[in-house]
Amino acid sequence: MTSEYNKWHMPYEPAKEFNKKVAYFSMEFGIHQALKIYSGGLGFLAGSHMRSGYELKQNMIGIGMLWKYGYYDQGRNGDQTMKTNFIEKNYTFLEDSGLEVEVKLHDNPSVKVRAMVLKPEIFGTVPMYLLTTDVEGNDYLSKTITNHLYDSNYLTRISQSIVLGIGGAKIVEALGGAEMYHLNEGHALPAFYYLRDQGVKKNQMVFTTHTPEKAGNEERDAQHLNRCGFFGRYLSEPELQKEVVNGGMLNYTVSALRMAKVSNAVSKLHAKVSQDMWKDYPGISKIIPITNAQNQKFWQxxxxxxxxxxxxxxxxxxxxxxxxxxxxxxxxxxxxxxxxxxxxxxxxxxxxxxxxxxxxxxxxxxxxxxxxxxxxxxxxxxxxxxxxxxxxxxxxxxxxxxxxxxxxxxxxxxxxxxxxxxxxxxxxxxxxxxxxxxxxxxxxxxxxxxxxxxxxxxxxxxxxxxxxxxxxxxxxxxxxxxxxxxxxxxxxxxxxxxxxxxxxxxxxxxxxxxxxxxxxxxxxxxxxxxxxxxxxxxxxxxxxxxx
CATH class of the missing domain: 3.40.50.2000 (Glycogen Phosphorylase B;)
Known part of the structure; x- marks a missing residue:
């Protein structure tokens, strides 16, 4: 059965002031207690955004990941100390969109990525496309890419960024494309590289930077990322040199700030901190404050x-x-x-x-x-x-x-x-x-x-x-x-x-x-x-x- 959500579909007439088609990429979304694809504040923020997008009738979709084991289930050991449990999740309320794309990961040229849809009427959000590699035809390792949110394995984390970024961008293409592509934090950075090669203009790409913490601003060896397929194609040495900072590293936040038309920090104080943090890197976009917020209807x-x-x-x-x-x-x-x-x-x-x-x-x-x-x-x-x-x-x-x-x-x-x-x-x-x-x-x-x-x-x-x-x-x-x-x-x-x-x-x-x-x-x-x-x-x- 073909889903009505295998094209850009809104179950409502978008409000005139919010008619521009926006695709919003985030590694996690805190939508509902039962949909365990979030870890904390970044997800809670993204979830509230998707709910308000629905309440305001915005022409927006969310692009995220369907984590088979979620983040983790927090339990206790025998002495009451913390225990980390990984329990498989199954969501019968998600619908197969019928959309499947392929991405190149490392030496595997064709890892399948399927999009499952969270329809707006389920939890009161804009339509959400959740990506999984747990797909028939993928090898065992490829199937495990979408197992754990923020996987501790270095290569898996890179693969997750490629799946969310390039896989997500290809899903948006299959839906008919967007006018604006918004990355919530740098995890989906490969989307910007892929979209740029497809002719998407700089003024269609925007970015939200969240944390001043080093761990939240990923930095990895650019040569290795190139071999992994991070950029959507193999970059030549001169092309790669344009992207690197700090002696051959690719900083996800710096790259996103450079590729975006405009970026935002998540409070007025954070905008000042961010501007100071990144001021020594040439070519970064303007960083404006748009303070985070939460959905009143859901939380109060x-x-x-x-x-x-x-x-x-x-x-x-x-x-x-x-x-x-x-x-x-x-x-x-x-x-x-x-x-x-x-x-x-x-x-x-x-x-x-x-x-x-x-x-x-x-x-x-x-x-x-x-x-x-x-x-x-x-x-x-x-x-x-x-x-x-x-x-x-x-x-x-x-x-x-x-x-x-x-x-x-x-x-x-x-x-x-x-x-x-x-x-x-x-x-x-x-x-x-x-x-x-x-x-x-x-x-x-x-x-x-x-x-x-x-x-x-x-x-x-x-x-x-x-x-x-x-x-x-x-x-x-x-x-x-x-x-x-x-x-x-x-x-x-x-x-x-x-x-x-x-x-x-x-x-x-x-x-x-x-x-x-x-x-x-x-x-x-x-x-x-x-x-x-x-x-x-x-x-x-x-x-x-x-x-």
Whole structure:
């Protein structure tokens, strides 16, 4: 049976201002808890974008990957420490588009890539084409390319970029082509090389850069990439020399910045950081800020929204207690601990990475013990998040928190930080704790969806926070410190400042001035919406990137 989605097909009439045909490439999409093709913030951002594209009736499609084992399923070992599980996923709600293309990978000239379609009516997104190499006729190794999101194998990662980039570009060609090609991060870079050879012009290619972290800006040996088929054809030595930086390396971000008509960073602060990071590379495009955002309809609890619009503090508090109880059922199930819905609950939850400092509170154990044993101002603290499965430093921090919290009745470390748990944590927390070292967090969208649900941000002034935060009015912000200090010193100062905020501002306000606390909560929701809702972001992309 031929699918209606084997040509550029929208089940709606695109809105006039969003009629330009856009193909959006991303290695991961956080669309729904059940569709496990995401790892964290990049995917959550892309998922919200696809939802807003649908709500605004934009003429856009998503191009992604169908990961057979997802990222990983986070479980526990016998001693409660983190366990990495890889479990096969099958999605009967996806439809075969009938489209299949071939890409050259290494010495294999014809690896088949098939596109499965996520139709808009399933989860409320623009049409999404998810690519798989688990196709009859492919050899065993080729079939495994789309097994694991961010595979640890060097060659597999290169192959994944080629499949998403060149395979995805060929699928878009088969659909009738797009007017704009948008790469969300550099993973799909081969698309730009392939499209350029097909006559697609520079003014049809745009790029979003996300992270200042080295690991997020891939750099690989250009000669080797050439042999692997990264560029869609074999480049001559003079052609290759035009692409390389840093002594024969190809930097994915630099190449994308050079090939794009215009690029965007994901917050105003990140735009400054990015411009400074890449200023020494000639030929890069202009980098403008388009701050990340999240989809209100998907993330905000409906009763919280109702209470906020009516400024009904009684309804808000009633609903918050209900949401806390729902979260605490998860805590009880996972850790056998009974949390109290009337106690201030602090949540730190996001990808576990060293610079995000999950254990910042534990840097002063004496003050930490006082905090968690304060009978006048009791607290409960929950940590959750997924380290990269081979980031053993981050896993060690996770496990340290597990061991430290085991016998503490008001501390919990949860596993399975995916969309559903993320939603429960944001709805059920009073404080959303965000502790990255300044300039290291490009945007950080978890605090946006927390604020939508009345969880007050306590944060270092990084990423999106400088655009949102009004200290003491809608959030609590760490004093700015010298980001050039050694990390040890930064962490020590930020730890002291965090305790001062909690002990002298947050706890007394929450317990002694409930009306003031409610005002901060409602101010937070006022200020996060609609400015940090993804409908604003999706419009801004059409107005400033695709114009």
């Amino acid at each position: 609890d409906e009763v919280i929204e109702e209470a906020h619009l009516a400024k009904d503090a009684k309804l808000y508090r009633k609903r918050k207690i209900e949401l806390k109880k729902e979260l605490f059922d998860v805590v009880l199930n996972q850790t056998n601990k009974l949390f109290d819905p009337n106690t201030l609950t602090i949540v730190w939850a996001r990808r576990f990475a060293g610079y995000k400092r999950a254990d910042l509170l534990l840097q002063d154990l004496e003050r930490f013990e006082k905090l968690i044993n304060n009978e006048k101002y009791p607290v409960q603290i929950i940590w959750a998040g997924k380290p990269y499965p081979y980031d053993f430093y981050a896993i060690d921090i996770f496990n340290h928190l597990v061991h430290y919290s085991k016998q503490k009745s008001n501390l919990a470390v949860l596993v399975g930080y995916e969309i559903e748990l993320s939603r429960e944590l944001k709805c059920g927390s009073d404080i959303w704790l965000n502790t990255p070292r300044i300039t290291r967090e490009a945007s950080g969208t978890s605090g946006m969806t927390a604020a939508m649900n009345g969880s007050v941000n306590v944060s270092s002034n990084d990423g999106w926070m400088p655009e949102f935060a009004k200290d003491g009015k809608n959030s609590f912000v760490f004093p700015v410190i010298d980001q050039n200090l050694p990390t040890w010193d930064q962490d020590k100062i930020d730890c002291e400042n965090l305790y001062d905020i909690l002990e002298n501002k947050v706890l007394p306000t929450y317990y002694d001035k409930p009306k003031k606390w409610q005002e901060i909560v409602f101010n937070s929701i006022d200020d996060v919406l609609p400015q940090f809702g993804s409908n604003r972001m999706a419009k801004q992309y059409y107005e400033e990137l695709y114009k």
